[in-house]
Amino acid sequence: MTAQILDGKATAAAIKSDLTARVAALKERGVTPGLGTLLVGDDPGSRWYVNGKHRDCAQVGIASIQRELPATASQEEIEAVVRELNDNPECTGYIVQLPLPKGIDANRVLELMDPAKDADGLHPMSLGRLVLGIEGPLPCTPYGIVQLLRHHGVEIKGANVVVVGRGITIGRPMPLVLTRKSENATVTQCHTGTRDLSSHLRQADIIVAAAGVPHLIKPEDVKPGAAVLDVGVSRDEHGKIVGDVHPGVAEVAGWVAPNPGGVGPMTRAQLLVNVVEAAERAVAAPSEG
Numbered sequence: 060m061t062a063q064i065l066d067g068k069a070t071a072a073a074i075k076s077d078l079t080a081r082v083a084a085l086k087e088r089g090v091t092p093g094l095g096t097l098l099v100g101d102d103p104g105s106r107w108y109v110n111g112k113h114r115d116c117a118q119v120g121i122a123s124i125q126r127e128l129p130a131t132a133s134q135e136e137i138e139a140v141v142r143e144l145n146d147n148p149e150c151t152g153y154i155v156q157l158p159l160p161k162g163i164d165a166n167r168v169l170e171l172m173d174p175a176k177d178a179d180g181l182h183p184m185s186l187g188r189l190v191l192g193i194e195g196p197l198p199c200t201p202y203g204i205v206q207l208l209r210h211h212g213v214e215i216k217g218a219n220v221v222v223v224g225r226g227i228t229i230g231r232p233m234p235l236v237l238t239r240k241s242e243n244a245t246v247t248q249c250h251t252g253t254r255d256l257s258s259h260l261r262q263a264d265i266i267v268a269a270a271g272v273p274h275l276i277k278p279e280d281v282k283p284g285a286a287v288l289d290v291g292v293s294r295d296e297h298g299k300i301v302g303d304v305h306p307g308v309a310e311v312a313g314w315v316a317p318n319p320g321g322v323g324p325m326t327r328a329q330l331l332v333n334v335v336e337a338a339e340r341a342v343a344a345p346s347e348g
């Protein structure tokens with residue numbers, strides 16, 4: 060292994076330590092931030108992520124509001140919980156854990172959320188704000204990746220970035236975040252319709268691999284010295300994570316974000332940042348009523 064590690068665990072710990080002080084300051088002003096989660100179904104991975112989010116909340120002093128529904132829940136039952144969270148004053152921000160069970164219209168659920176409580180940055184209003192350059196919550200994994208690169212001094216400005224994947228939580232919003240003036244990267248988005256993926260990858264200074272295809276990115280696809288972030292999650296027969304990046308890439312790349320231990324902890328840290336920032340915005344500009 061020659062590549063340096065983009066250490067998501069350590070970076071997330073530093074972010075959480077800063078947030079602990081900011082939450083304490085909010086509490087002194089009479090505001091306790093509260094993160095709500097809605098988990099539908101019994102997928103063990105989703106449950107693990109949601110439990111992790113609440114453990115993080117406890118660490119920094121954010122209150123937790125947990126809602127769960129069975130996999131058989133109807134669209135109406137899910138939407139009723141969303142309305143309850145919209146109206147719940149203890150819940151200052153919340154997320155609906157994705158994916159939702161087959162047959163549920165996730166877009167309708169996301170649209171029903173109060174945009175002022177969107178902790179994930181995935182509400183249509185938040186994504187629209189991102190496109191327009193208006194302040195608001197940023198999608199957790201894409202902005203977590205930016206923070207991870209910055210923390211390790213990897214140059215984003217002017218970099219050629221290849222994003223592989225176009226899912227709602229990472230692939231779609233990632234280029235929107237990276238092409239903001241503050242990041243100023245040049246982004247190529249690749250997906251299952253891309254011809255000759257390797258030729259794109261070999262030009263990249265930074266690769267974000269979020270396709271969910273085990274070991275899709277091979278050592279020969281990577282420019283020596285590039286930063287490679289593995290965000291793909293597939294599981295082997297023992298339930299162990301297999302990422303999108305072949306282990307041999309670490310011999311060629313300059314930086315690698317391991318999986319686990321790279322981007323995942325940053326996703327969780329950015330969620331807490333969104334919750335705290337929303338509470339800080341509310342304190343700075345209280346709404347009437």
Ligand SMILES: Nc1nc2c(c(=O)[nH]1)N[C@@H](CN(C=O)c1ccc(C(=O)N[C@@H](CCC(=O)O)C(=O)O)cc1)CN2
Nearest residue numbers: 108154155156157158179199228319320321323324326
């Ligand atoms: N509403 C949302 N749903 C989903 C999102 C999201 O951002 N919002 N992203 C993913 C899952 N996710 C957060 O919800 C998530 C993924 C991974 C991790 C993490 O810390 N992973 C660990 C390894 C965990 C393991 O062993 O399974 C790591 O990478 O070190 C946290 C959150 C889809 N859904």
